[in-house]
Amino acid sequence: MQSFDHSLPMRLYRALNAVMPRFRALFTAHGLTEPQWRVLRVLWEREEVPFRELAALTLLPAPSLVGVVDRLQNAGLVARRRPPSDRRQALVRATPRGRALEEDVMPAVERIYVELRESLDADTYAGLVAGLDALAANATAPRTSRHAPRATARRAATTNTAGE
Amino acid sequence: MQSFDHSLPMRLYRALNAVMPRFRALFTAHGLTEPQWRVLRVLWEREEVPFRELAALTLLPAPSLVGVVDRLQNAGLVARRRPPSDRRQALVRATPRGRALEEDVMPAVERIYVELRESLDADTYAGLVAGLDALAANATAPRTSRHAPRATARRAATTNTAGE
């Protein structure tokens, strides 16, 4: 029915592929990766953020975020803190050097935002945003079934040996 | 100006995050990863595909695709071939076992496509698709500047040492 090319996931991926390289070039020029950028972006807006929330806001999976924050911390751009109230938690904040990056990068980023928006009709752009938000809102909650069927896995293509 | 949450990239990522888990659950149940799935999906439609084209169609970077094909090949789902005409090239095709997977998985996938489309108004969905395609089409070509400015990199957050 739906050819692969026209499937919604592929359309989403193509859109991202078309948009992100411009941003990444910028990040790279400042020694940052995209995930690292996302973390900073949040910390510029929020002073101090619980690890967990940081993962949610950046859309980075917690296990990845650990390494991302490690590297940012090592670079002196962010800092971790363990609140005595709950010693499990980790609060993350940007250091002065981390904050300084904001004015360095944000102007160029804002410019890209504008270029992007202007590259489409206002209507098209509005429809795009509406659709994206609808998707995100909609598909977040629809877990109706109590316990997932847990289909039997077949272990088809795992462990790599072909390259030997 | 644009808050991080409302930026186009984040909206795109959120939409994907909302949509993909359903598919991935399916792939996992059949022992496949998403990239592996994408390769098979293309090979089901195209018999034999040049490596290069496969990368373009699946949106997988060539270096990644090497490993993906390795593992699929090792699992007996695809096969490589070196045409004598041009011994640099690599042609990839699905094996019978690889082809057999199609009828196993596609029905459920089609069902998800339908659910997704029906979870939005027809108008919203149409607007979404139009916007995505416009973005992809637009941002593919607009390299107007002859040679990119090549901004001076600063090496901020590289090599990990924080976790020691």
Place this chain on the structure above:
DNA sequence: ACCGTTTCATTCATATGTTAATGAAATTCC
């Protein structure tokens, strides 16, 4: 035929994604 250039898949090094498991610290319940 020969050299420089281009094409193409692949390798390398590093960073991240994914899923399951771990361990320490809160919280609940009896």
Place this chain on the structure above:
DNA sequence: GGAATTTCATTAACATATGAATGAAACGGT
């Protein structure tokens, strides 16, 4: 108040992303 449970960050193991580099093979021009 202490055992069982839950929460939270982290680690582990594997697969993929990213950007640069490599090496073999085709190609262009001379």
